[in-house]
Amino acid sequence: MIERVIIAGSGGQGIMLLGKVLAEAAMLEDRFVTWLPSYGAEVRGGTAHCMVVVSDKEIGSPYIAQADSLIIMNAPSLEKFRPRIKKGGLWVINSSLAKPGKIDGRSILQYPFTDLAVGVGIIEVATMLALGCFLKVKHLVQLDTVSSVIKDFAPAGKEELIRINEQALRKGAGLR
Amino acid sequence: MIERVIIAGSGGQGIMLLGKVLAEAAMLEDRFVTWLPSYGAEVRGGTAHCMVVVSDKEIGSPYIAQADSLIIMNAPSLEKFRPRIKKGGLWVINSSLAKPGKIDGRSILQYPFTDLAVGVGIIEVATMLALGCFLKVKHLVQLDTVSSVIKDFAPAGKEELIRINEQALRKGAGLR
Amino acid sequence: MAKIEINKERCKGCLFCISVCPKGMLKKSKQLNKRGLNYAEFIDTGSCIGCSLCAVICPDCCIEVYR
Amino acid sequence: MAKIEINKERCKGCLFCISVCPKGMLKKSKQLNKRGLNYAEFIDTGSCIGCSLCAVICPDCCIEVYR
Amino acid sequence: MNKIYSRPKALKDVSTHYCPGCGHGIAHRLIAEVVDELGIREQVIAVAPVGCAVIAYDYWAFDCSEAAHGRALAVATAIKRVRPETIVFTYQGDGDLAAIGTNETIHAANRGENLTVIFINNAVYGMTGGQMAPTTLLGQKTATTPLGRDAQLQGYPLKISELLAQLPGVKYVQRTSLQSAQDILKTKQAIKEAFKNQMNNAGFSLVEILSPCPTYWGLSPLKSLEWIKDVLSKEFPLGRIK
Amino acid sequence: MNKIYSRPKALKDVSTHYCPGCGHGIAHRLIAEVVDELGIREQVIAVAPVGCAVIAYDYWAFDCSEAAHGRALAVATAIKRVRPETIVFTYQGDGDLAAIGTNETIHAANRGENLTVIFINNAVYGMTGGQMAPTTLLGQKTATTPLGRDAQLQGYPLKISELLAQLPGVKYVQRTSLQSAQDILKTKQAIKEAFKNQMNNAGFSLVEILSPCPTYWGLSPLKSLEWIKDVLSKEFPLGRIK
Amino acid sequence: MKELRRKILITGNEAIAEGALDAGCRFYAGYPITPQNELPAYMSRRMPQVGGIFIQAESELAAINMVFGASAAGALAMTSSSSPGISLKQEGISYIAGARLPAVIVNIMRGGPGLGNIWPAQSDYFQATKSGGHGDYHCLVLAPSTVQEAYELAKLAFYLAEKYRNPAMLLADGMLGQMMEPLVKTSNKEYKLKFKKDWALTGCKGRAPNIVKSFYMREGDLERFNLTLQKHYQLIQAKEERYEGLFLKDAQIILVAYGTMARISKVALHTLRKKGIKAGLIRPITLWPFPKKAFVAKPSSKARYLVVEMSYGQMLEDVLLTVRDKEQVEFLGRAGGGVPSEEEIIKKVKKIL
Amino acid sequence: MKELRRKILITGNEAIAEGALDAGCRFYAGYPITPQNELPAYMSRRMPQVGGIFIQAESELAAINMVFGASAAGALAMTSSSSPGISLKQEGISYIAGARLPAVIVNIMRGGPGLGNIWPAQSDYFQATKSGGHGDYHCLVLAPSTVQEAYELAKLAFYLAEKYRNPAMLLADGMLGQMMEPLVKTSNKEYKLKFKKDWALTGCKGRAPNIVKSFYMREGDLERFNLTLQKHYQLIQAKEERYEGLFLKDAQIILVAYGTMARISKVALHTLRKKGIKAGLIRPITLWPFPKKAFVAKPSSKARYLVVEMSYGQMLEDVLLTVRDKEQVEFLGRAGGGVPSEEEIIKKVKKIL
Ligand SMILES: Cc1ncc(C[n+]2csc(CCOP(=O)(O)OP(=O)(O)O)c2C)c(N)n1
Ligand SMILES: Cc1ncc(C[n+]2csc(CCOP(=O)(O)OP(=O)(O)O)c2C)c(N)n1
Ligand code: SF4
Ligand code: SF4
Ligand code: SF4
Ligand code: SF4
Ligand code: SF4
Numbered sequence A, B: 001m002i003e004r005v006i007i008a009g010s011g012g013q014g015i016m017l018l019g020k021v022l023a024e025a026a027m028l029e030d031r032f033v034t035w036l037p038s039y040g041a042e043v044r045g046g047t048a049h050c051m052v053v054v055s056d057k058e059i060g061s062p063y064i065a066q067a068d069s070l071i072i073m074n075a076p077s078l079e080k081f082r083p084r085i086k087k088g089g090l091w092v093i094n095s096s097l098a099k100p101g102k103i104d105g106r107s108i109l110q111y112p113f114t115d116l117a118v119g120v121g122i123i124e125v126a127t128m129l130a131l132g133c134f135l136k137v138k139h140l141v142q143l144d145t146v147s148s149v150i151k152d153f154a155p156a157g158k159e160e161l162i163r164i165n166e167q168a169l170r171k172g173a174g175l176r
Numbered sequence C, D: 001m002a003k004i005e006i007n008k009e010r011c012k013g014c015l016f017c018i019s020v021c022p023k024g025m026l027k028k029s030k031q032l033n034k035r036g037l038n039y040a041e042f043i044d045t046g047s048c049i050g051c052s053l054c055a056v057i058c059p060d061c062c063i064e065v066y067r
Numbered sequence E, F: 001m002n003k004i005y006s007r008p009k010a011l012k013d014v015s016t017h018y019c020p021g022c023g024h025g026i027a028h029r030l031i032a033e034v035v036d037e038l039g040i041r042e043q044v045i046a047v048a049p050v051g052c053a054v055i056a057y058d059y060w061a062f063d064c065s066e067a068a069h070g071r072a073l074a075v076a077t078a079i080k081r082v083r084p085e086t087i088v089f090t091y092q093g094d095g096d097l098a099a100i101g102t103n104e105t106i107h108a109a110n111r112g113e114n115l116t117v118i119f120i121n122n123a124v125y126g127m128t129g130g131q132m133a134p135t136t137l138l139g140q141k142t143a144t145t146p147l148g149r150d151a152q153l154q155g156y157p158l159k160i161s162e163l164l165a166q167l168p169g170v171k172y173v174q175r176t177s178l179q180s181a182q183d184i185l186k187t188k189q190a191i192k193e194a195f196k197n198q199m200n201n202a203g204f205s206l207v208e209i210l211s212p213c214p215t216y217w218g219l220s221p222l223k224s225l226e227w228i229k230d231v232l233s234k235e236f237p238l239g240r241i242k
Numbered sequence G, H: 001m002k003e004l005r006r007k008i009l010i011t012g013n014e015a016i017a018e019g020a021l022d023a024g025c026r027f028y029a030g031y032p033i034t035p036q037n038e039l040p041a042y043m044s045r046r047m048p049q050v051g052g053i054f055i056q057a058e059s060e061l062a063a064i065n066m067v068f069g070a071s072a073a074g075a076l077a078m079t080s081s082s083s084p085g086i087s088l089k090q091e092g093i094s095y096i097a098g099a100r101l102p103a104v105i106v107n108i109m110r111g112g113p114g115l116g117n118i119w120p121a122q123s124d125y126f127q128a129t130k131s132g133g134h135g136d137y138h139c140l141v142l143a144p145s146t147v148q149e150a151y152e153l154a155k156l157a158f159y160l161a162e163k164y165r166n167p168a169m170l171l172a173d174g175m176l177g178q179m180m181e182p183l184v185k186t187s188n189k190e191y192k193l194k195f196k197k198d199w200a201l202t203g204c205k206g207r208a209p210n211i212v213k214s215f216y217m218r219e220g221d222l223e224r225f226n227l228t229l230q231k232h233y234q235l236i237q238a239k240e241e242r243y244e245g246l247f248l249k250d251a252q253i254i255l256v257a258y259g260t261m262a263r264i265s266k267v268a269l270h271t272l273r274k275k276g277i278k279a280g281l282i283r284p285i286t287l288w289p290f291p292k293k294a295f296v297a298k299p300s301s302k303a304r305y306l307v308v309e310m311s312y313g314q315m316l317e318d319v320l321l322t323v324r325d326k327e328q329v330e331f332l333g334r335a336g337g338g339v340p341s342e343e344e345i346i347k348k349v350k351k352i353l
């Protein structure tokens, strides 16, 4: 088993964190895992992305030329990574900010994560919604493991934050 | 034919120039010739020396481990280069400033070049006396060639200087 | 009578122009541009005095001023 | 009553000491030392006041002063 | 209606890679405007060393040279000496000019090279991710001063413009800011002065510009302008230094 | 009679390689005397970079480190930070401190490193054969300014002590000379002050010493002292700078 | 679950820093440059916590010379940078080698030459292994290929540096530096990290003064010193070669790769084996000394080597110098940010066989 | 006598400067360091006479980057230094190579590592030929062995630098730099030294703006640039190998040496021949590209090579990479100021045969 995921969006959306949460969860489940941040002057302005590879064998390159899954959180990322997914790969798209237009293949999950996040209470949890949604299809890691990572990452005394994030995760996983 | 000459004395004596005059004369007589200045922090304070190799074949190293001739203009140089002459090599020693003590072999020319130079008029020409003296034995180059080099080296309008240098050279060559 | 034109695709939504306009002619868009950002919009109420302050402060040279 | 001692083999003949002695107690040697240099000599005429100026200025730390 | 404000010719009609609210964009434009107004676009050679503005050559419509980090003034010195008929300027960040390049800066200034220096002080290293710059304020948190800059450990914000002003070879030193439209216009005047000095062979001229880096100040663009006004320009006072 | 002036303990009983009349010998001795008088010989660590005095470690009887040309203050910064209980000083020429090492000099000073700097200004590069130094005077002929230093081409003698005095991290800056016995005694006092500052954790202290290089000034030793008095110290005025 | 907690997810850059700290490194000086910025950032947080010293130097030159000073004063000292910054440190590294000081230098390589870009590369192999600075000296060069190994080789680098009083370099690329992987911290028990430093500068209390220097003025002295160094290098060469060998017994095609390139080669190797192709792998862990012994045990005289690099044939030269027959050696390389992929390796292997 | 006047007695350092001036070099920036000080001193006198620019820079870093700027502006530009100073220039040299700028760098080598001493050495061969800076680049490296050749190769260095838009290095040692020998100046007619420089920075009058840079940010761009560079290097390798071969036809023992070491080897060769020993000499003139073709024409398969260096086996590696059978290659090297003498070479040859 090897799963290569590219997660992309804009700077402030918590893209890197999404990837780290996924990677950390995979680690806790004793998988081989790598996480690679985006390179280059792209950091300025536009898009941010990271690459996560989860496998049950040693991983060669953490760099993903062709992804098994794409989690896309805004429009420019969609344009940028459109050519970077394998045939038949899974698209998870934040339709609040990105309209995919015509995409080949049927594995497309698109939900308005940003709008839903505003519903849950804070816009930042859009990524958790997307992660939940992604995991429901890919079963890469247990939701419970992700929950425990969320708890780990949160600063002490931020129970409320943890609750909202977990809620978003579960809600994402429930989207259908 | 190859002749390796080390010329040594103190900083202000014109040691480098002596070597250059000899080298230039050899060049004018179409010999292969190299001139190498002294190396290192020795330049400070103490002694100065240069190495001149004259040959009718291409010259390998300009560095002289064992000299055919030593021209020694002061006492510290004598100590320093005492071990650096071949058996049977020629010593030319400025006895005004260096007392050789016991030296093996018979090829020793020692004259009070500094005192003689004062006699000629300027102390700086001690080196020319030594050069003349050396050439009288070694015949490496013609005295006339050296004269022409002296003329070449002198700044314009310094006829008197040229005259004194030439005089010193001839006088050196006449010492016996 | 003056007006400005904003190149909305170049706009990065820093809001500088909005903050300097003495006439309050600019506001943040609801829409996103292709960069995914809320850009500055010129709401032409006819009060623009062509002072060019908005253009002077724009880091992305998005604004042209007409008078 | 004072006097100085000069390490003549260390002396480089800069003449600094000679130039600073208020009593003119020092002079340049006629002889050369082993470096081949004319060194400074202390001519003890009994006037040395032990002011140490000669020692203070000596770059080669050749001079000791006694009083 | 006539167009009374539009993109200067010396600024290519392309979008930049800078973050929203970044001062580099403003400074680039001001230089381009001055170049246009002085009519020297075909004479100008820019030297842009490593820093967020390393690809300024993609934005300016005149000859440009890259420079290794800190070496802009060495490169510019040579260009100007080889081609005295051109107008050569450097565009340097605080890290470039006042950290790794301090030596080149001091000595080019001391030689009185007839150059124009545009010095973008944003109190951080932008390009590399917001580390401490020589100009970082005491207490300012950066990627390498997680507890804030501490005078005991990291020393004081370096006022290199004030140092340079001491040197006899230096003709003109002015500190300006991009904190408001008015300040931007003053900055433009200073830049123009600095270019004119070179055209008049008057010697080394430098304009230090306090410039927002919202990204690594952790502030919104607008708050960044306020921070310049309320905090940064208190440590780095605006005005003519020489 | 008692011995009232003799070789300090901190100065090894060996002959130096310096030219006749070279100021390095005097400066070495003064430092050794101060070290003896403060009783810190077993605490001191010297950093002597490349220059005529590179083998100062052969003359001083305390711990010494070499440093690459210009990097003495980087080396010293680290030694002092690692061993705050020691007394660390650098001994740098004008080429070292004010040309290739300008960056290290300015930044160590700006960090206010608790160090002592002995700065030997002899207005030339001695070690390499008398080339122009940053402190070379206008008109002064050197191996690389055969026509004399020209402000137009080579800039002005760099007064780096005055620059350093501007920095808040700097505690003490004094310029002295070796031109006379009196000046030598003043120099010693300044050196002592600079060491005491470090012992009191007061921060960066620097003594700039105008020092004769008869060899590359092309003057006799005595004329060299005169030249310091009549010429060099006119450009580099003696006294407390900070 | 608690048990698993021992693993931490961390970047290669941070793992190196953590390894250094665990080895006892208490002095770090560096200057920002991508793609190694996580390392100084991490040090800036952690050093004060462990009572160590973190200095953001004014330049790479200052940083390497601070390391010189810190090491001269007896500290375990380190600096890090990436390609252009490492070029600037070459004089300082040569001085450290010449003064026989232990020190660790980290190069997280990026694309060159010049400013190049910040993508990963392995184009500084020559610089690292053949002494980019002046003089006949060597750094020990260690090349981790996982985050775990980055941590461990950081410790090993300090151990070897201290043991041999020699600079040691960790050579990795931006990919390894910036990626995160799980790390399990290990104890130091393999290494005795306390060496007597009677040469260090501490103030000469109760002993003769110490001198730290690389200058040998008197005729013959520097040559003698160099001969000592050469003996020292021979000793290191004899004792410290390290590599990982996989499937060498029956291999017909042996991939030779280090660092990130070795990870990718390893995956290619497994794929090849699955396809029935007898592939093997030599992964040099020490680049200097180059693991010659890995090439001694070569099975069949018909076996071929395929050197894979993120550069245009640098380690290749060491392989050619090591194997008996140069005809046996093939090469695949990309650089400037280009990384040979698993597929490219497999394709090349098929072409060779 | 008049006729003979065309010869001048001059140091190697000055001969290089004179060659550069005759080639049209009009920009020099450098920083003092022994044993190359005669070169900048000479330039400081001569440049104003020919309307050129001489700058004593504040450091070696400033100097190499001034050369970058001067070359970017279209001038024939040069810098010189000795080993430690050349180490400091490595970043700058890599930038010059990355920006495809012509420039000439002179390294008058001294003993290393570190401060070492100021005696002659050849210990920077690796640094010069294997790119001491970061990235996959090459300098053209030329190694004169007489003062006459120092002059001529200085001219050739400019010619090749300009022709290939590539940095060229003159690699010599302190002995050659400081010694005087007769020089006969030659005309430039072999070289066309006017190249069109439509890339130079002159102000963009009547053309699109020019950009001088080594930065390639967009994915793939830097790799593409590197591939262009590599092609360029192959071309140079194919066209510019230069060497002197003596008595290769029947040689049983072939000395391989460059620079000062080659002069000494040549004398040893003649002595050996006189003694009836069939010795030969390969003297690489270009060190990069290394003159592989010199080794193709090897006469008898039993002939041996003796590589002689003032270092501990650096060029040796290039010889080993070039010859078919490594067993044929023997080595004699000293460094740190030690220079193998004629006698040592002869002794070694006798031992081998
Ligand atoms: C020799 C070298 N060291 C470090 C770097 C990494 N680097 C690139 S730009 C930069 C500093 C950027 O700061 P600044 O000059 O203030 O410009 P800004 O990005 O803030 O505008 C650094 C450290 C480099 N490219 N080269
Ligand atoms: C990197 C480097 N550049 C240049 C040199 C050569 N060098 C040695 S000392 C020196 C300068 C000496 O001048 P200064 O620092 O003023 O000391 P002084 O000899 O005058 O006392 C130079 C240029 C060197 N050793 N290393
Ligand atoms: S020109 Fe002036 S008034 Fe008009 S929109 Fe811009 S800032 Fe407002
Ligand atoms: S100032 Fe420019 S970039 Fe900023 S919001 Fe206004 S138009 Fe957009
Ligand atoms: S101690 Fe004073 S008086 Fe005596 S010799 Fe010295 S300078 Fe003269
Ligand atoms: S001051 Fe010292 S070195 Fe100079 S002459 Fe006097 S004793 Fe000799
Ligand atoms: S990081 Fe700062 S300086 Fe760089 S582009 Fe962004 S805002 Fe501008």
Ligand code: SF4
Binding pocket: B044, B045, F017, F018, F019, F021, F022, F023, F024, F052, F122, F126, F127, F212, F213, F214, F215, F216
């Ligand atoms: S050259 Fe100058 S500084 Fe050096 S030892 Fe001689 S007099 Fe002193």
Ligand SMILES: [Mg+2]
Binding pocket: E093, E094, E095, E120, E121, E122, E123, E124, E125, E126, E133
């Ligand atoms: Mg900045």
Ligand SMILES: [Mg+2]
Binding pocket: F093, F094, F095, F120, F121, F122, F123, F124, F125, F126, F133
């Ligand atoms: Mg000096």
